[in-house]
Amino acid sequence: MSIKLRLTFLSFFQFFVWGAWLTTLGSYGFGFKNWTGAQFGAVFSTLGLGSLIMPALIGIIADRWMNAEKLYALLHILYGLTLFVLPFIDEPNTFFWVLLVSMCFYMPTISLSNSLSYRILIDNQMDVVKVFPPIRVWGTIGFIAAMWTTNLLSDPQSPWEAGKAVGEQIAAFTGHAINANQFYIAGVFAVVLGIYSFFLPKCPPENKGRGAGSWMDNLGLKAFKLLGNYKMAIFFLFSMFLGAALQLTNMYGDTYLKDFEKIEQYKDSFVVEYSTIIISISQISETLFILAIPFFMKRFGIKKVMLISMFAWVLRFGLFSFGNPEGFFWMIILSNIVYGMAFDFFNISGSLFVETSIDPEIRSSAQGLFMMMTNGFGAIMGSVLSGWMIDGYYLLPDGSKDWSGIWMVFAIYALFIAIFFGLLFRHKHNPAEVKNMSH
Incomplete structure (x- = not known):
């Protein structure tokens, strides 16, 4: 083989x-x-x-x-x-x-x-x-x-x-x-x-028998000095917020579709029976949008690509808010297609920005910080706060969830992230960013 x-x-x-x-x-x-x-x-x-x-x-x-x-x-x-x-x-x-x-x-x-x-x-x-x-x-x-x-x-x-x-x-x-x-x-x-x-x-092990750097370097803690730089601090902060948005999709997407079975007219629908297959359209879309990233990065730069991702999250959540298995089934499908842009344009372009914006000696630890902010702190924030919000404000009298309201709140959350990121993040586009991807 x-x-x-x-x-x-x-x-x-x-x-x-x-x-x-x-x-x-x-x-x-x-x-x-x-x-x-x-x-x-x-x-x-x-x-x-x-x-x-x-x-x-x-x-x-x-x-x-x-x-x-x-x-x-x-x-x-x-x-x-x-x-x-x-x-x-x-x-x-x-x-x-x-x-x-x-x-x-x-x-x-x-x-x-x-x-x-x-x-x-x-x-x-x-x-x-x-x-x-x-x-x-x-x-x-x-x-x-x-x-x-x-x-x-x-x-x-x-x-x-x-x-x-x-x-x-x-x-x-x-x-x-x-x-x-x-x-x-x-x-x-x-x-x-x-x-x-x-x-x-x-x-x-490549470092067996010889020094491998300080424990601070090995644990990626040296990269925290990047938080003293305004642009990088804003980038990592919003990475955490978008990490929370991704967590919301992973947590509730399939549950939302399955819950249509509690509505009489939808209980035997294709959406209910094959909810996971429908959600998988998101991953299929992801494999396609990843191919478009070099073009968008070269043409628009990191700030605009990240903004595209954020507004894609608004669409992802907003379409779920209004979708249903019959007349607005197309909204559910389109939401899953948009996911590919929302996910790829944030995760991959964000990683590229880190790679091309910091000193080579701390690139690995900076990537670790990026993962920590998105998959670590962002994921925890999305998990805990969304669960508290749903229990406190979006449970209906019969015990079911007000999914339309839940997704709309998530859409508004993503919209505020996009607006404030656009106002606070300062970065001048450099086409050389894309050329540096292979180095």
């Missing part, structure tokens, strides 16, 4: 084992466990908590003490084993702690998978800039495939009778709803990926 094919397999299942449950966790918590918004917000915040310090700590281990491929393999096996425990837990506080442990194992593997791929490609004299992007695209495809698999095997009305039968047997054995399949699917393939990774090309 060629190196590129082996890394493609790695990328595909890296995100398959996350996508199998990430967008459907809300349906599981609200629909089967009857969690409150605050309880679910706390549970979902584990992704952010797992992103605060674990990637940096795992990076130190890989740099100084242990082969990266072995560490990666071990983390995925532990991640898979903890996922097997989740279906047996009813109490949300216990669920929170087990999922937090699981995220401490999984979240570091996102950056570690990139490091592994870069190292292996370089060791095999391959052009990383040219070869890696087509490999990474398969990660998004894996995420989509996982969402479809979960939807088809967990839905009692699934046309895949074999999958339906398996789901019913698992449900009968565990005493829990068929929807718990999402954790078994992810867990099985996480363990398989872990075993597979032991047989990847060896990636021994």
Whole structure:
């Protein structure tokens, strides 16, 4: 098997084992466990908590003490084993702690998978800039495939009778709803990926036996001096706010579509039965918009591209607010298409801005700060505050959620972010930014 094919397999299942449950966790918590918004917000915040310090700590281990491929393999096996425990837990506080442990194992593997791929490609004299992007695209495809698999095997009305039968047997054995399949699917393939990774090309520690810099450098803390620069401080602050917006989509998108079953005229609609497949249009769109980033960056520059992303978030949430499975089904579809622009133009262009705006000696730690602000602090903020808001202001008398109002508040939130970012962020476009992408 060629190196590129082996890394493609790695990328595909890296995100398959996350996508199998990430967008459907809300349906599981609200629909089967009857969690409150605050309880679910706390549970979902584990992704952010797992992103605060674990990637940096795992990076130190890989740099100084242990082969990266072995560490990666071990983390995925532990991640898979903890996922097997989740279906047996009813109490949300216990669920929170087990999922937090699981995220401490999984979240570091996102950056570690990139490091592994870069190292292996370089060791095999391959052009990383040219070869890696087509490999990474398969990660998004894996995420989509996982969402479809979960939807088809967990839905009692699934046309895949074999999958339906398996789901019913698992449900009968565990005493829990068929929807718990999402954790078994992810867990099985996480363990398989872990075993597979032991047989990847060896990636021994590069800093073993010699100094690897101060602990401040290794933990990425040196990059915090960037917060003393006005432009960078504003950029990182708004990165945190947009990280919260992304978390809202992950938390509530599938739950929102599933809840249409509580309305008589929509209960048997395609949207309800195949909600996860519809949400996966967002990831399909993501694979397309990523190809447009170089053109937009060269033509408009980072500030305008980021503003495009922010207004795309306004559309994403606003279209959900007015959409429904019949007359305004097109709004739901368009919202998922717009997601690709909202996500890619923020995450990828933001990462590029960091790469081309700071001193080379702190690029890695600056990227760590960017991840910490988006996937860490931003994710936690989005999880906790949205759960509190829904419980306090958007529960209807019958206990259901006012999704139209919820999405509209999220849209207004994104609109305010866009307005204030446009006013406060000062940056003069330099076309050389795009040229620097390959350096």
